[in-house]
Amino acid sequence: MRRRCAMSANSAEAVGQVEVVLVKSGRTKIRYPAELLHDDGTRVAVRAPWAGDGVRDFGFVRFEPGDVFTEYYWRDRWYAVKEVRDGRGTLKGWYCDITRPATLVGTELVVEDLDLDLWRSADGTAVLRLDEDEFAASGLAVSDPRAAAAAENALDTLERLAREGDFEALLA
Template sequence: MNDTHTPAPLTPGSDVTVRLVKHPRPDVRYPAVVTGDDGTHLVVRAPWAGAAERDFGFVRFEYGDVFTEHYWRDRWYSVKEVRAADGRVKGWYCDVTRPARVERGTLVVEDLDLDLWLSADHRTILRLDEDEFLESGLAERDPAAAGRAREALDDLERLAREDGFASILDPDLPGRG
């Protein structure tokens, strides 16, 4: 962040718009509710916001799915727990991003095209979209950010293998599924 001050945490129960910046594609925006914010780790809950159901082959996102999304103001990733309408955990979808920031009531996250999936049974870990990351040209435009993005994907894979993200999804922050 370029700010010399740290913005106040968002209030649990308040509405927020999540804006995923997806250069050069259009941004994705959707409504969410803040369930916790300790000033660094921000948690929101949102229904599946896609225009249609989406089958990725390893998971299907459907109407009624609920995402508990964990963002950090000091980490280069987000972790989204995905639950079916009946409450069953489908898994965790992780985005490699620049650290999250809040601008005028909007949670802004710049997606860097690398993703990771951890299945609900913790048996399947998939590194996703590495081809999109290479095609994005980030390594040429901003080599330092590209290096941080690769490190973040490695960190996510390590955390998924070690404890399924339990060590980073703060149990004291409301919204932990």
């Protein structure tokens, strides 16, 4: 069952549709349409098919045409959690981006990627911290130490939740 919500002043104007805009290093990395599932003023949930070109094989998971992402963004947290299912609905796991808090202006959901990522497999046995080298190379610790500390804290929080079993409560 899909839940729709009443739109608030800071929610999407077009009921049911938003455009997710992922920004990295000041430039738009990717932009894609998504179905708005829920917006309670703090957390926004959307659903979209895999927006990449072709297959992206990370070694621990493959994102491919037919995959469906249910994505959760917060206006007050420094991360986004993306539930990944294949075309048959089988859960692959959760890919988490460390980001600045999301903003929703009109129908654009804008998220700034801060390089750090976390993967949690569907069965919870694999929890992987990703791209820490990219984060270190980004220079954020020097250019915006407060944001760097918030990003590192967000990654630590997600990892703890993923390992201790409270992870799925984030999405309830």
